[in-house]
Amino acid sequence: MSEMNSGTKIFAKDFVLNNFPLPLRGQAGLQHAADLFLEHSSKIKLHEDTNYLLYVSQICIALALLMLLLPLMIIIFAAIKLTSRGPGIYSQKRVGKNGHEFLIYKFRTMVLNAEESSGAILSWQGDPRITALGKFLRATHLDELPQLINVLKGExxxxxxxxxxxxxxxxxxxxxxxxxxRSVVLPGITGLAQICCPYDATPELKLKYDLYYIYNRSSLILNLMILFYTIGKFYYGIVGDTSRQQT
Known part of the structure; x- marks a missing residue:
């Protein structure tokens, strides 16, 4: 990981812990928010995902981004087909809101039939199943672009x-x-755990950030911070950070 990207990750985590959760008005922070959510999750009104204005806004943004990024996506698709055997885009079953399964779309970054013998396992740093082009796509998050289709479908x-x-x-x-x-809200293309947690973070740590975000996701500042940092990861990925965990 580049020194600049590492420093930005630390800043993002410190910013969150020092300035949020806004709805908790200065309460203890990450662990407190996670504990509070677990304790009162059945009483918390989780209505943002079904808010009509939010839904329409996300559909419009996803459609606009698809149109804008279509030439780039065509180039990526062609590059994958030219450099390795197999489809350019693959789909895989994932668990979404309220436990409902859906097909997630991604640009293929691994060799064909990568899990044929091992079954479903998480990838790791230096995973030999990842293609040379796949390393770049993962580092820049360009492999996630087809998930704009999942946003359009409301998944x-x-x-x-x-x-x-x-x-x-x-x-x-x-x-x-x-x-x-984690399944009480729609899954995301990016998230607080993705921008704050290190490569080898434990599921427990990632869960704390996920619950922290769920509890505070109505905060505009928090959402903007996540989006801006995700854009930053895209840039730093291009200039040299070619390792990240992906499932």
Whole structure:
């Protein structure tokens, strides 16, 4: 990871912990928000995802971005087809809001049939299954662009907990208290855990950031911070950060 990107990640995490959660008015921070959400999750009104204005806004933005980025997506698709065997885009079942499964779309970054013998496992730094082009696409998050289609279909949001596979969720639910609470909102293309957690962060740490965001997701400043940092990760990925964990 580049020194600049590492410093920006630390700044983002410190900014969140020092300035949020706004709705808690200066309460203890990340752990407090996670604990509070777990304690009162059944009483918290989670209505933002179904808010009509928010839904229409996300659809319009996703459609505009698809039109704007279509030439780039065509180039990426062609580059994948030219450099490795297999489809340019692949789909995979993920668990979304309220446990409903959907097909997530991504540009393929691994060799064909990468999990044929191993089954569903998380990738790791230096994973030999990732292609040379795939490393670049992952570092810049360009492999996530097809998920704009998932936003158009109402299956995902721009910001939220990352969707996982059913097999992985079953494992974590048995090991991490409150892991199933991530599914009370739409999963996101990017999220607070993705911008604040290190490469090898534990599921417990990522969950704290996910619950923190769910509890405070009505904060405009928090959402803008996540979006701006995601754009920053895109830039720093291009200039040299070619390692990140992805599921």
């Amino acid at each position: 995902m949001s721009f910001i939220g907990p990352r969707p996982e596979r059913k097999e992985i969720i079953k494992t974590f639910v048995g090991q991490v208290k409150g892991y199933n609470k």
